Amino acid sequence: MRISLLLLLINLILMLILWVTLSGALLWVGFGFYLIYLVILVGYSDRAVLFFLGAREVKSNDEPDFFRASAHEAYKLRVNTPVLYFYNGSQDRAFALENRSHVSLVIGRQVLDSASATDLEAICFELLLQVRRGLAKKRTRTMFLLGMITWCAHALTSLVTKIFKSREVFTGASLFLNYFLYPWIEFLFKLFLGNKYFKKLHSLLREYPEEWENLQLVGRKFAPSAASRSLPTKKITEFSAASRSVQYQNIFALESLPHEWDYLFNKE
Numbered sequence: 416m417r418i419s420l421l422l423l424l425i426n427l428i429l430m431l432i433l434w435v436t437l438s439g440a441l442l443w444v445g446f447g448f449y450l451i452y453l454v455i456l457v458g459y460s461d462r463a464v465l466f467f468l469g470a471r472e473v474k475s476n477d478e479p480d481f482f483r484a485s486a487h488e489a490y491k492l493r494v495n496t497p498v499l500y501f502y503n504g505s506q507d508r509a510f511a512l513e514n515r516s517h518v519s520l521v522i523g524r525q526v527l528d529s530a531s532a533t534d535l536e537a538i539c540f541e542l543l544l545q546v547r548r549g550l551a552k553k554r555t556r557t558m559f560l561l562g563m564i565t566w567c568a569h570a571l572t573s574l575v576t577k578i579f580k581s582r583e584v585f586t587g588a589s590l591f592l593n594y595f596l597y598p599w600i601e602f603l604f605k606l607f608l609g610n611k612y613f614k615k616l617h618s619l620l621r622e623y624p625e626e627w628e629n630l631q632l633v634g635r636k637f638a639p640s641a642a643s644r645s646l647p648t649k650k651i652t653e654f655s656a657a658s659r660s661v662q663y664q665n666i667f668a669l670e671s672l673p674h675e676w677d678y679l680f681n682k683e
Contacts, residue, residue, distance in 0.1 A: 468563035475557040511542035513551035537629035589657035613678040634680030
């Protein structure tokens, strides 16, 4: 509900900005861009998140275990068969996206390469359970909003720093941007989802003892270590990401947000 209200508020603010600041032909041009934004928000927010992650569709011939697992778990949970994607990131992550009747599962390349057939079944069950219980749509809207913010911020920084034609200037500007941007992105994520989302998912998973046990076995492979969660490690990875492309920085920003695996696989 909170993410829906915020999106409504943002739309109203954008309409007021267009009406107050533009006139004549510029007003119609701005209104055209606003309509494009609305179409993406309403009809293609999941596709936009896939774009922000740089995701690519998985072919059935390349990953037959992933396809079998997703089809089996979708049938068991009585949800639409998802379209499968992978992305190249730096952390072990997987996401369920839903917009209207379209369901997508996107998984990190390193997870896809390391997971067994049993692991993929447990991962698909956890992701599709979010679809079954109406959690995935809220997550999709949240990731769309935050992905739009980070993508616009990084793209604008890249555009401005191209004037100087210096990689060092771009890296410095990216570090400066991330220093102020990441805390707000994480704050907004916790405001819209946060621990309540993860606690609800945890309680839902505990209703399926066999699947929950299989998911814990997955956690032994992909649970983040204590060292990777430490502040110095996070700062080092942020510094490394700042020198990479805008696409990579956007991926890094989204996958660095709190994830259900951090909660479900944390034994503390």
